[in-house]
Amino acid sequence: xxxxxxxxxxxxxxxxxxxxxxxxxxxxxxxxxxxxxxxxxxxxxxxxxxxxxxxxxxxxxxxxxxxxxxxxxxxxxxxxxxxxxxxxxxxxxxxxxxxxxxxxxxxxxxxxxxxxxxxxxxxxxxxxxxxxxxxxxxxxxxxxxxxxxxxxxxxxxxxxxxxxxxxxxxxxxxxxxxxxxxxxxxxxxxxxxxxxxxxxxxxxxxxxxxxxxxxxxxxxxxxxxxxxxxxxxxxxxxxxxxxxxxxxxxxxxxxxxxxxxxxxxxxxxxxxxxxxxxxxxxxxxxxxxxxxxxxxxxxxxxxxxxxxxxxxxxxxxxxxxxxxxxxxxxxxxxxxxxxxxxxxxxxxxxxxxxxxxxxxxxxxxxxxxxxxxxxxxxxxxxxxxxxxxxxxxxxxxxxxxxxxxxxxxxxxxxxxxxxxxxxxxxxxxxxxxxxxxxxxxxxxxxxxxxxxxxxxxxxxxxxxxxxxxxxxxxxxxxxxxxxxxxxxxxxxxxxxxxxxxxxxxxxxxxxxxxxxxxxxxxxxxxxxxxxxxxxxxxxxxxx
Numbered sequence: 001x002x003x004x005x006x007x008x009x010x011x012x013x014x015x016x017x018x019x020x021x022x023x024x025x026x027x028x029x030x031x032x033x034x035x036x037x038x039x040x041x042x043x044x045x046x047x048x049x050x051x052x053x054x055x056x057x058x059x060x061x062x063x064x065x066x067x068x069x070x071x072x073x074x075x076x077x078x079x080x081x082x083x084x085x086x087x088x089x090x091x092x093x094x095x096x097x098x099x100x101x102x103x104x105x106x107x108x109x110x111x112x113x114x115x116x117x118x119x120x121x122x123x124x125x126x127x128x129x130x131x132x133x134x135x136x137x138x139x140x141x142x143x144x145x146x147x148x149x150x151x152x153x154x155x156x157x158x159x160x161x162x163x164x165x166x167x168x169x170x171x172x173x174x175x176x177x178x179x180x181x182x183x184x185x186x187x188x189x190x191x192x193x194x195x196x197x198x199x200x201x202x203x204x205x206x207x208x209x210x211x212x213x214x215x216x217x218x219x220x221x222x223x224x225x226x227x228x229x230x231x232x233x234x235x236x237x238x239x240x241x242x243x244x245x246x247x248x249x250x251x252x253x254x255x256x257x258x259x260x261x262x263x264x265x266x267x268x269x270x271x272x273x274x275x276x277x278x279x280x281x282x283x284x285x286x287x288x289x290x291x292x293x294x295x296x297x298x299x300x301x302x303x304x305x306x307x308x309x310x311x312x313x314x315x316x317x318x319x320x321x322x323x324x325x326x327x328x329x330x331x332x333x334x335x336x337x338x339x340x341x342x343x344x345x346x347x348x349x350x351x352x353x354x355x356x357x358x359x360x361x362x363x364x365x366x367x368x369x370x371x372x373x374x375x376x377x378x379x380x381x382x383x384x385x386x387x388x389x390x391x392x393x394x395x396x397x398x399x400x401x402x403x404x405x406x407x408x409x410x411x412x413x414x415x416x417x418x419x420x421x422x423x424x425x426x427x428x429x430x431x432x433x434x435x436x437x438x439x440x441x442x443x444x445x446x447x448x449x450x451x452x453x454x455x456x457x458x459x460x461x462x463x464x465x466x467x468x469x470x471x472x473x474x475x476x477x478x479x480x481x482x483x484x485x486x487x488x489x490x491x492x493x494x495x496x497x498x499x500x501x502x503x504x505x506x507x508x509x510x511x512x513x514x515x516x517x518x519x520x521x522x523x524x525x526x527x528x529x530x531x532x533x534x535x536x537x538x539x540x541x542x543x
Contacts, residue, residue: 009336051128052197056196060185067146073277086142112125298502310495322464342418368407373401390473402469403463
């Protein structure tokens with residue numbers, strides 16, 4: 001391991017956070033602390049907390065009954081495909097959903113007349129209603145995957161014991177099912193709350209005005225529209241303290257398993273009664289329609305516009321920039337995560353590095369979860385604006401900051417795989433006396449292949465949908481697909497926005513395919529290793 005490379009990466013990671021926090025202290029530009037007495041600030045803070053609370057509560061409450069159906073109805077049609085679609089919905093770039101909602105519920109949406117008749121006081125997508133619709137669409141799939149996995153983790157023997165004791169209905173839920181859920185519900189609710197608290201694109205596009213503004217949107221407007229760095233610093237500090245505190249609480253409540261492959265159909269489950277079974281399947285169909293209609297509605301919008309009138313040149317140019325930023329940031333995050341995971345899982349007795357290097361590597365990889373991307377962007381923008389012309393070099397900041405945002409997720413996925421290799425195979429592989437290049441190419445990389453596929457897919461999807469960071473540093477000549485969609489939808493060119501959204505969805509689906517392929521390979525490899533005899537050693541490349 002090249003120690004110079006390691007220390008350089010650590011310096012860059014901690015240096016980025018340190019300089020951003022230094023800028024937030026007002027070292028160059030003092031924060032406008034008088035905002036503390038401004039009623040507008042408290043209105044923004046109240047709305048930020050209120051919409052996050054409602055979004056998290058609705059998502060979890062709607063997910064509970066369907067997650068139970070997914071776990072207990074073994075003959076539910078299309079369950080595996082539905083859970084994969086839920087994964088895509090959760091990681092889907094939010095601008096795709098926003099375009100679909102505008103096509104359905106906007107001022108000229110095809111469902112707007114129906115909802116106007118139902119709500120006599122008037123129906124509008126813009127405001128709290130649209131924000132809640134979008135947040136539930138994006139976070140309900142996460143809750144479904146987490147809760148259905150918890151229900152599926154209940155052993156078959158426990159279900160059979162409950163049947164022998166004639167536990168049914170509420171008593172079975174209270175004594176058997178609730179203990180499996182209560183440990184994950186606080187973490188799930190808190191995680192969704194944090195995601196909605198830090199929401200940017202949804203609120204910016206569907207907020208509809210100052211009355212529905214959140215901290216992230218207020219930071220963006222203070223820096224880009226009003227160019228008021230003092231106001232942006234105060235708002236960024238507020239978001240950092242609240243988001244950091246929320247993340248600390250959530251990390252103490254446990255971890256969520258949402259990338260696991262859908263569980264198999266093996267194992268005995270109690271048979272749902274006929275009425276309960278039909279009610280569950282009806283609810284399953286309603287949720288399926290809710291999660292598919294906004295995407296399917298994009299197709300008629302494209303056809304009605306006409307193929308010849310679509311902005312193909314703009315689409316290809318924005319696609320090129322999106323892929324460039326996403327691939328560069330994903331590769332950078334992958335390499336840094338692999339380096340830090342290798343160090344974090346190393347043996348302290350066999351390294352020349354100091355003993356504190358392992359926890360330091362873990363901290364370097366994960367500490368950006370505490371600092372929201374918008375706060376990091378604002379801090380670095382203000383710190384360097386007197387030294388760097390962001391009009392010329394902002395694209396480098398887009399790549400670097402997207403890599404920092406994706407790094408914690410990449411590290412979390414790679415670390416268990418690296419630890420498994422180093423504990424199981426490294427001593428035997430070292431006895432082969434291969435050169436470092438052959439060791440990595442023939443032994444380490446094949447062993448880590450499933451985790452590398454997962455990380456590549458996850459990073460690609462996360463960076464393709466970037467909206468906030470590009471909003472701070474990006475320029476019009478480097479416009480990405482999410483910002484092209486935002487501009488087209490804002491000009492009510494919904495046919496063009498729908499085309500760009502479907503194309504962005506196809507690119508995100510490629511990342512999801514890599515992610516899902518990595519999960520399936522890991523699952524199959526784990527089953528194969530479990531079935532192997534413990535007496536022999538199988539080379540990682542031969543599996």
